[in-house]
Amino acid sequence: MSAILVAGTTSDAGKSVIVAGICRALARRGVSVAPFKAQNMSNNSAVCPDGGEIGRAQALQAAACGLDPSVDFNPVLLKPGSDRTSQLVVRGRATGSVNARNYIEHRTHLRQVAAECLTDLRRRFDVVICEGAGSPAEINLRATDVANFGLAEACDLPVYIVGDIDRGGVLAHLYGTHQIVGAGDRARIRGFIINKFRGDQTILDPGLVQLEELTGVPTVGVLPFIDGLWIDAEDSLQSPLGASVGPATPALGTRRLRVAAVRMPRISNATDVEALACEPGVSVVWSADADQIADADLVVLPGTRATVDDLAWLRRTGIAAAVTARVRENRPVLGICGGYQMLCRSITDPVESGSTVPVDGLGVFDTDIVFHPDKTLIRHEGGAYEVHHGRVARSTEQPWIGDEGARRGVIFGTHRHGHLEHDGHRRAFLRDIAAATGRSGFVLAADTSFHAERLRQLDLIADAVEQALDLDGIIGRR
Structure with a gap:
């Protein structure tokens, strides 16, 4: 069946968003459509119903199609643990760590895995919308490419190139991408897509005419x-310091709740805090400032792919001291996954950090964490999920969620991602925070739906895609 590849001139050019929008637009028309990304590099992941792990962006694209997430939608996932190494996840399961050099040795096999998954999806769905990775203009990687023109060649895909005009230089990016790739790859390019345009398009149009004259595209x-x-970020680096999270809706009462989410160097599954931000009157910002963290109504320590290393960073920056001061004053702190592990008494991590010697945690919870080679991958009822190597080896703490996590007053810890996406759980949590911080003027909405807001975001993208693109022509139905 029909399949196309949406590539980008750069990382964060808008590939994930546009693929989600195309998927949503086609699904609204009743088309049987699925997303696909052969190879992803991201620490933002989701757990599928079968227990496998994929990139969070592909889980969002699956939701746009009206589908549950599946390992078939993202068969290869790289999760960076340092500047030089990444955990390799193949068809949802971690298979070890690779660096830039030895990863090339895996690419022939991985390209075969990706091609097999895409071939199977094309049998099962009328249309598959594939997303490239990074930039297809990295000609030094072309011989072993898995996700861009290598996939397009292996599966005979037409290619559309997206450029972000908001960054500047988009015509040069598109022209340069077209010129630098080989003739065979160039022949696969069916069209360019401009993303994030503001202003009067008649001013841009002459440039697009000249671009077509130069390239034939x-x-x-x-x-x-x-x-x-605001939708799930592909890469946590898209969450810069000081940036607000979510829609920043007006407060219903006279007071707001101020949330500081700690922007750790190896942050993962950073999308957890978006559920808090969708509530009216809850302001969430990314921070690495100890004073701001000391002053916030709630501090969130999110997940990380390097718990021990990022804990050391917390101590160097003074954030650890600010967090423990908050604990002594019984002021709210929430630790999620790696952030929860940091709040425990000790961490023994021979898996990510390679050390068998226990490391002192912040000592907030009387709990010991031991990392295991086998990753815990659990999808809970309601969509919450766990993805972690660290396990509770001993604890005397009161559980917070079911028989999992810990709670001591208004200090919370859990291994579960997505728990606060459940509207009832989120509202109960925020009531506790408002009461603990004396925010009597904070009014909690009774009808905020995180999933309805997420769907509304997807519909916004789909509406823009419908207006800008000839979808029937792009997917070969005209």
């Missing part, structure tokens, strides 16, 4: 900048 659509858009 038409610009098939110009998507507008969608103000207020």
Whole structure:
């Protein structure tokens, strides 16, 4: 069946968003459609119903299609643990660590795995919308490419190239991508897509005409900048310091709740805090400032792919001292996954850090964490999930969620991601935080739906895609 590849001139050019929008638009028309990304590099992941792990962006794209996430949608996932090494996840399961050099040795096998998954999806769905990785112009990697023109060649895919005009230089990016790739790859490019355009398009149009004259490739659509858009980030690096999270909706009462989410160097599954931010009157920012963390109503320590190393970073920056001071004053702190592990008494981690010697945690919870080679992958009822190597070896703490995690007053810890996406759980949690911080003027909405807001975001993208692109022409139905 029909399949296309959406590649980008750069990372964060808008591939994930546009693929999600195309998927959503086609699904609304009743088309049987699925997303696909052969190889992803991201620490933001989700757990599928079968227990496998995929990139969070592909889970969002699956939701856009009306599907549960599946390992078939993202067969190869790289999760960076340092600047030089990444955990390799193949068809949802961790298979070890690789560096940039020895990863090349795996690529022939991985390209075969990706091609087999895509071939199977094309049998099961009418349309498959594939997303490239990084930039297809990295000609030094072309011989072993898994996700861009290597996939397009192996599976005979037409390619559309996305450029982000908001970054500047988009015409040069598109032209340069077209010129630097080989002739065979160049022949696969069916069109350019401009993303995040603001202003009067008649000023841009002459440039698009000249671009087509130079390359022979038409610009098939110009998507507008969608103000207020927030969806799951592909890469935690898209969450810069000081950036607000979520829609920043107005407060219903006279007071707001201020949440500081700690932006750790190896942060993972950073999307957990978006559920808090969707509530009216809850302001969430990414922070690495000890004073801001000391002053916030709630501090969130999110997940990380390097718990021991990021704990050392917390101590160097003074954030650890600010967190423990909050604990002494019984002021709210929430630790999720790696952040929860940091709040424990000790961490023994021969898996990520390679050390068999226990490391002192922050000592908030009387709990010991031991890392195991086998990763825990659990999807709970309601969509919450766990993805971690660290396990509770001993604890005297009161559990917080079911028989898992820990709670001591208004200090919370859990291994579960996505727990706060459940509207009832989130509201109960925020009531406790508001009461503990004396925010009597904070009014909690009774009807906020995180999943409805997420669907509304997908519909915003789909509306823009419908207006900008000839979808029937792109998927070969005209």
